Amino acid sequence: MGRLQDKVAVITGGAGGIGLACARLFLEEGAKVMLVDRDDGALHRVVDELGSANCDHIAANVTSAAQTQAYVERARHRFGRIDVLLANAGVEGQVAAIPDYPLEEFERVMAVNVTGAWLALKYAIPVMREGGGGSIVVTSSTSGIRGTWGISPYTISKHAVMGMMRTAALECAAWNIRVNTINPAPVATRMMQSLEVQRAEATGSMTAEEMKAKLTAAIPMRRYAAPEEIAQVMLFLSSDASSYCTGGVYMADGGISAGAV
Numbered sequence: 001m002g003r004l005q006d007k008v009a010v011i012t013g014g015a016g017g018i019g020l021a022c023a024r025l026f027l028e029e030g031a032k033v034m035l036v037d038r039d040d041g042a043l044h045r046v047v048d049e050l051g052s053a054n055c056d057h058i059a060a061n062v063t064s065a066a067q068t069q070a071y072v073e074r075a076r077h078r079f080g081r082i083d084v085l086l087a088n089a090g091v092e093g094q095v096a097a098i099p100d101y102p103l104e105e106f107e108r109v110m111a112v113n114v115t116g117a118w119l120a121l122k123y124a125i126p127v128m129r130e131g132g133g134g135s136i137v138v139t140s141s142t143s144g145i146r147g148t149w150g151i152s153p154y155t156i157s158k159h160a161v162m163g164m165m166r167t168a169a170l171e172c173a174a175w176n177i178r179v180n181t182i183n184p185a186p187v188a189t190r191m192m193q194s195l196e197v198q199r200a201e202a203t204g205s206m207t208a209e210e211m212k213a214k215l216t217a218a219i220p221m222r223r224y225a226a227p228e229e230i231a232q233v234m235l236f237l238s239s240d241a242s243s244y245c246t247g248g249v250y251m252a253d254g255g256i257s258a259g260a261v
Contacts, residue, residue, distance in 0.1 A: 002028065002029035002030030002031070003029045003030070003235060003239040003240075003241065004026055004029040004030050004031035004083075004084070004235070004238060004239055005029070005030035005031075006030060006031075006032070007030070007031050007032070007083040007084055007134075007238075008031065008032045008033075008034070008075060008079040008080070008081050008082050008083050008084070009022075009026050009031045009032070009033050009034070009082075009083065009084035009085070009086065009238065010033075010034045010036065010071065010072070010075050010082055010084070010085050010086070010120075010124065011023055011026075011033060011034070011035055011036065011086040011088060012036045012037070012062055012071075012086065012087055012088050012089035012116070012120060013036075013037060013088040013089035013090060013139075014033075014034075014035030014036050014037045014043065014046065014057065014088075015035065015037035015039050015042035015043050015045075015046045016037070016088075016189060016190065016191075017187065017188070017189030017190065017191075017227040018088060018139065018184075018187060018189065018227045018230050018231065018234075019035065019037070019086070019088050019089075020046055020049075020227070021226075021227035021228045021230065021231040022086055022088070022230075022231040022234050022235075023035055023046070023050060023055065024050060024231075025228070025231045025232070025235055026084075026235065026238070027050060027052050027054060027055060029235065029239075031054070031084070032054045032055075032056075032078075032079045033052075033054065033055045033056070034055075034056050034057070034058065034071065034074065034075040034078065034079065035047065035055065035056070035057040035058075036057070036058055036059075036060050036062070036071045036089070037057075037059065037060075037089070038059060038060065038061055038062070038089075039059070040059035043057040043058075043059060044057070056074070056075075056078050056079075058070065058071045058074045062089045062112060062115075062116030062117075062119065062120065063111040063112055063115050063116050063119070064119075065119055065122075065123075068116075068119040068120060068122075068123050069123050072120075072123045072124050072127060075127075076127055081127065081128075081130075081131040082124055082127045082128050082131065082134065083128065083131065083134040083135070084134055084135050084136075084137075084238040085120060085121070085124045085128070085134070085135075085136045085137070086136075086137050086139070086234060086238070087116070087117040087120045087121065087136065087137070087138045087139065087161075088137075088138075088139045089112060089113075089116050089117075090112060090113045090116075090139060090157075090191075091108070091109055091112045091113065091154075091191075092109075092151065092154055092191045092194055092195055093105055093106075093108070093109040093151060093153050093154050094198065095150040095151055095195065095198035095199050095201075095202050096150060096202070097149075097150060097152075098152050101152060101153065105153065106152075106153040109153035109154055109157055110153055110156070110157055110160075113153075113154065113157035113158070113160075113161065114157050114160045114161060114164070117138055117161050117164060118164060121136060121138075121164070121168055121179075124136070125168075125172060125175075125177060128175070128177050129172075129175040129177065132176060133175060133176025133177050133178075134176075134177055134178075135177070135178045135179075135180075135237060135238045135239075135242070136165075136168065136172075136177065136178065136179040136180070137179075137180055137181070137182055137234050137237045137238060138161045138164065138165050138179070138180070138181045138182075139161075139181070139182055139184070140158045140161050140162055140165075140181040140182065140183045140249070141154075141158040141183055141184060142183055142184070142185050142251070142253050142256050142257060143155040143158045143159075144158035144159050144161065144162050144181070144183050144249075145159075145162075145183065145249070145251075145257060150198075150199060150202055151195070158183075161181060162181055162249060165179050165180060165181045165247070165249075166247055169246045169247035170247070172246075173246060178237075178242070178243075178245060178246035179246055179247065180237050180242075180245060180246060180247070180248045180249070180250055181248075181249050181250065182230065182233050182234055182237065182250050182252055183249055183250065183251050183252065183253060183257075184225055184230050184252045184253060185219055185224070185225060185252070185253035185254050185256050186215055186216075186219070186224045186225070187224055187225045187226070187227055187230055188224045188225065188226055188227065189227060192212075192215075192224065193208075196208045196209075196211045196212045196215070197211075199211050199215075218256070219253075219254040219255065219256055220254055220255030220256065220258065220259070221254035221255055222254075223254065225252060225253075225254065229252065230252055233250055233252045237250060
């Protein structure tokens with residue numbers, strides 16, 4: 001029996017690197033998976049790649065209450081329940097110092113990373129409660145425990161979801177719903193490629209490759225995480241192996257937080 005045998009998992013940001021890695025692993029572990037992403041074309045390609053009858057998908061803007069309700073209801077209608085929610089959708093935003101940061105971009109990052117996660121919890125928790133409980137994992141970041149130059153909205157958002165997680169963990173404990181965050185260091189995904197380019201351009205003196213080398217050198221393990229490594233931690237937090245874990249911050253950061261103040 002797989003570690004998620006017959007459990008139903010909803011994964012937002014499901015067409016991205018971490019979301020896809022989780023979907024693949026969760027299906028291997030016996031789960032039924034509902035993938036949610038704004039990019040319908042990418043979702044179709046991912047579902048075709050996974051090739052599983054136990055995988056469904058729906059395109060949705062996670063900042064919309066109506067579209068969030070729609071993907072929660074789609075999961076319940078298709079699979080009968082929700083046992084696991086991975087609130088994983090997120091955007092990095094632009095790179096700029098606070099005085100130069102566009103207000104509309106700040107609002108966009110906060111809407112996706114904070115409001116999107118909050119809406120997922122708001123509408124999924126009642127379904128999970130009806131089903132007798134489950135596990136919620138919210139994707140934060142090492143930026144959720146420290147400052148990061150040039151990406152203030154992203155950093156603020158990743159601090160915010162940790163407060164959201166802790167509040168939800170207290171509210172949901174009586175309903176047998178566990179809530180935790182995973183806080184990765186840089187992961188080898190599109191998001192990091194975007195940040196490498198933007199941060200290099202902000203310096204005016206580095207290439208993207210040089211910026212990647214600089215970021216990698218700041219990680220004690222001297223490498224980015226693979227999406228599959230983050231998926232393994234999400235699997236633990238989603239499965240019954242973590243049955244006494246709630247309200248926790250789970251660093252998957254190659255040692256970065258070991259040196260954090």
